[in-house]
Amino acid sequence: MINPMETNVWALAGTGLLAGFIGSLLGLGGGIFVVPLLTLALGVPIQSAIGTSLVGVAATSSTASITYLRERLTNIRLAMVLESATTMGAVLGALLAVYLSQTFLAALFGCITVYTAYNMARRPRDKEASAQQSGKTVGTLTSSYYDRSQDRVVSYEVRRLPAGMGASVIAGAVSGMLGVGGGFIKVPVMNLVMSVPFKAAIATSNLMVGITAVASAFIYFYRGYVSPEVAAPVVIGICFGAWLGSKLAWRASGLILRRVFVIVLGAIAIMMFLKAAGTGI
Amino acid sequence: MENQLDTIAMTRRNMRYAALYRSVKLVLEIGVAAALVLLAAGLVVNAFAGGAAPTAVMTLGVLVLLATPVLAVLVVAGFSIRLHDWVGLTASSVIIGVLIVSLVLALGIG
Numbered sequence: 001m002i003n004p005m006e007t008n009v010w011a012l013a014g015t016g017l018l019a020g021f022i023g024s025l026l027g028l029g030g031g032i033f034v035v036p037l038l039t040l041a042l043g044v045p046i047q048s049a050i051g052t053s054l055v056g057v058a059a060t061s062s063t064a065s066i067t068y069l070r071e072r073l074t075n076i077r078l079a080m081v082l083e084s085a086t087t088m089g090a091v092l093g094a095l096l097a098v099y100l101s102q103t104f105l106a107a108l109f110g111c112i113t114v115y116t117a118y119n120m121a122r123r124p125r126d127k128e129a130s131a132q133q134s135g136k137t138v139g140t141l142t143s144s145y146y147d148r149s150q151d152r153v154v155s156y157e158v159r160r161l162p163a164g165m166g167a168s169v170i171a172g173a174v175s176g177m178l179g180v181g182g183g184f185i186k187v188p189v190m191n192l193v194m195s196v197p198f199k200a201a202i203a204t205s206n207l208m209v210g211i212t213a214v215a216s217a218f219i220y221f222y223r224g225y226v227s228p229e230v231a232a233p234v235v236i237g238i239c240f241g242a243w244l245g246s247k248l249a250w251r252a253s254g255l256i257l258r259r260v261f262v263i264v265l266g267a268i269a270i271m272m273f274l275k276a277a278g279t280g281i
Numbered sequence: 282m283e284n285q286l287d288t289i290a291m292t293r294r295n296m297r298y299a300a301l302y303r304s305v306k307l308v309l310e311i312g313v314a315a316a317l318v319l320l321a322a323g324l325v326v327n328a329f330a331g332g333a334a335p336t337a338v339m340t341l342g343v344l345v346l347l348a349t350p351v352l353a354v355l356v357v358a359g360f361s362i363r364l365h366d367w368v369g370l371t372a373s374s375v376i377i378g379v380l381i382v383s384l385v386l387a388l389g390i391g
Contacts, residue, residue, distance in 0.1 A: 009324065055343055059316070062309045062349050069306040076301065077369050080357055084375035091383045140368050210350040211376060215383045217347055222387035228339035229327065232320040235346065239317060 009233045011042060016056060016237025021245040022264065023060065023238075030238055031057045031180035031213075032116065035109065036268045038234075046102050048227065050179030051220030054213040055231045056238045057181045061210025063239055065203075073203035075143045075196070078158055082190075083208045085165040086172035086182070087215040093176025094216030098223065100177070107276035109178050110269045116184045117265035145200060159195045167193070176216035181209030301360040305353050312349025316342045351380055 015037045016030075023030030031053045038049035068074045097105065144155035158164075167189040171182035183205045190201035220226050319342030327335035354376050361369035 009328070055346060058346050058350060059313065062313045062346075062353075066306055066309050066313070069302050069309070072302060074302075076305065076357060077366070077372075080354070080369055080372035080376065083354075084372045084379070087376050087379040087383075091379060091386070094383075095386065207353075211354060211380075214347050214350050215380055218380075218383045218387040221343070221347070226343060228320075228323065228336055228343055231343050232324045232339045235343075236317065236320055236324070239313070 009229075012038075012230055013233035013237040015042065016234035016239075017241035017244075018237075019056070020060065020238035020241025020243075022261075023242065023245070030060050030242065031178075032113065032184070032265075033268070034234065034238070035179050036113075036272060039106075040271050044230070046105050047098065047220070048225045048230070050097065050105075050177075051217065051223075051225035052227070052231050052234055053179035054175075054217040054220060055226055056235055057175075057179070057213040058210045058217065059235045059239055060242050061181065061206055061208075061213065063242055065207045065210065068203035068206055071145070071148075071203075073145050073200055074207050075141065075158075075200055075204045076207070078141045078143070078190075078196070079204045079207045081141065081161070082164055082168045082186070082204075083211050085168040086175075086186075086208060086212045089169035089172025089174075090176040090212045090215040091172075091219070093173035093178075094219040095176075096173075097177040098219075103276050105177065106272045110272035110276060112174060112178060112180070112184075113265050113269040113272060117262045117269065119184065119188060121262045143200070147199065154197055154200075156195065156197055156200065160193050164189055164194045172212055172215070175209070175212045176219075179216075179220075181205075182212055183209050297360070297364055301357065301364075304356050304360065308352050308356055309349060312345060312352065316346035316349065318342075319345060351377075354380075 015034065019030040019033035019037060022033055034053040034056050035046070035049045038044040038052060039046050044052070065074065141158040141161070142156070143158075144153055146152075147154045167185060171185040171189075174180065174185065175182035183202075186205040186208060187198075187201045190196040190204065191198050196204065217226065319338055323335040323337075323339030323342060326338065354373050358370060358373040358377065361367070361373060
């Protein structure tokens with residue numbers, strides 16, 4: 001449990017702001033930054049950090065989805081179909097997490113962080129080029145959107161739904177165990193395996209991660225791992241940081257952002273592995 | 282004639298889908314705004330007065346935030362019935378079912 005009186009409100013809001021800002025700039029929900037910042041910098045127990053992060057993920061997902069829905073980038077039907085599998089994984093993950101040791105969770109978080117850094121280090125062109133065009137299509141999930149940067153309507157068919165459903169269960173379990181949105185699993189799977197264009201995959205994943213977070217957040221909330229005094233400043237900070245990041249994102253160089261992201265994630269992974277090994281920071 | 286009827290049917294369906302996007306967006310906008318107001322109000326009162334009331338307001342803010350995506354799924358389920366979209370209805374019903382199970386589990390073991 002957290003004693004909110006011992007935790008500075010400004011430090012919590014700053015943590016949320018930093019996570020929201022970096023997350024928004026790099027196209028993530030921010031959960032992957034909230035958990036290590038709360039755990040390593042502010043000494044919040046990892047289960048409480050995960051519970052708080054899940055509330056933050058619900059906030060960023062809802063905020064970002066408003067823009068994506070306005071642009072009609074989100075494939076709502078695909079989101080619902082995949083989310084039906086993800087929510088099941090999320091509930092299982094959340095139930096498991098409270099029985100797992102802090103050492104195991106810290107090590108698992110480190111592994112997931114390394115995986116995310118590896119994915120981001122790869123050039124985006126490689127992802128587009130290797131997108132699979134084979135496999136059975138699912139006609140009912142076909143969609144289209146207007147791409148402003150290309151000034152054309154992009155239509156696409158969804159392929160390999162069973163593989164996508166399987167990956168969604170795993171993404172949900174990881175989300176429930178670690179308090180992250182799981183977008184770093186869903187986006188590559190939708191793009192590389194299911195042939196969903198990158199922008200549509202990000203928008204669809206964004207709507208999904210909020211629902212996934214809620215599925216496990218209920219369990220953390222009623223077990224006392226979500227303190228309103230801690231969640232309030234973190235969530236307000238995340239929303240403000242995400243808004244600030246979205247205003248600056250289009251000005252920043254994608255390549256530099258990507259490199260900064262990999263370096264930050266590498267540092268987080270090392271710290272989480274040290275925590276798992278009992279060395280601490 | 283048949284083509285024209287198809288076009289009209291497609292247009293009506295597209296308009297209903299546009300209404301779905303607008304409705305989900307509206308639910309998210311109202312939910313996030315309400316939650317942020319409650320959380321901020323609770324924090325401000327807590328800083329000056331303290332006590333149980335601001336904590337209750339912040340708790341309500343967290344619950345509104347958590348309820349927002351759930352309401353969005355309910356809106357999708359409602360529109361799926363109007364659009365005779367059985368895939369969408371089945372998927373959104375499964376999500377609502379799992380969320381209810383999650384809530385029941387949380388209450389049972391919390």
